[in-house]
Amino acid sequence: MIFCWQFIFLCGFLLHKLSLRTLHVLSIIIIIMNEQNVQSVLLIGSGSIAAGNIAGLTSKLCENFRASVRVVLTSAATKFTSVEFIKYAGGALEVFTDQSTQQMSDFPNHIALPAQSDLTIVYPATADFIGKMANGLGTDLASTIMLYADQNIIVVPSMNVEMWRNKFVQKNVRALQDEGIHMIEPNDGMAPSVDEIVVQVQKYLSQKFKIYQQI
Numbered sequence: 001m002i003f004c005w006q007f008i009f010l011c012g013f014l015l016h017k018l019s020l021r022t023l024h025v026l027s028i029i030i031i032i033m034n035e036q037n038v039q040s041v042l043l044i045g046s047g048s049i050a051a052g053n054i055a056g057l058t059s060k061l062c063e064n065f066r067a068s069v070r071v072v073l074t075s076a077a078t079k080f081t082s083v084e085f086i087k088y089a090g091g092a093l094e095v096f097t098d099q100s101t102q103q104m105s106d107f108p109n110h111i112a113l114p115a116q117s118d119l120t121i122v123y124p125a126t127a128d129f130i131g132k133m134a135n136g137l138g139t140d141l142a143s144t145i146m147l148y149a150d151q152n153i154i155v156v157p158s159m160n161v162e163m164w165r166n167k168f169v170q171k172n173v174r175a176l177q178d179e180g181i182h183m184i185e186p187n188d189g190m191a192p193s194v195d196e197i198v199v200q201v202q203k204y205l206s207q208k209f210k211i212y213q214q215i
Contacts, residue, residue: 113145
């Protein structure tokens, strides 16, 4: 007990000696270290042909960030890939669909999944799913999750080039960007390769937490 009080006194003395600016710098460094260390990624997949690459992206995220990756598939996405393939070939910690019965916690999955994730990636993001996000529509597990997720969101669109150029789609894209959602824009409508997405995610994280250079 005596040692405990001595330790508390010592900590108080040291904190008193540190300037407010030093404390501020230390707090920023701690925040940066925590946020750059992405430990849990939530990957949302909607119904594009690019959904066939979800397992590959899951594997790359696990490998490059050493993070646990949970995947949520829309019903349309399951037409291009499967829960089993993503789990066993991609290494996903868990895979959820609208038919899933497993629960993350006492809270509903649409709250627990984003709350326990450091980063949310929507890949592939169809015109339909982008429209739901931009207009606050929650019609299934995946879109309802996006109503709760509010930070560190990356969207990777994938669709026909004419659909991508559609003025209403572009309006929805701008609406998401205005809300701080990062968009990895497609090449003529098609999503970038899995390797390029990983590179862009790394750049996003580096840029987002570059605040320490301004101290």
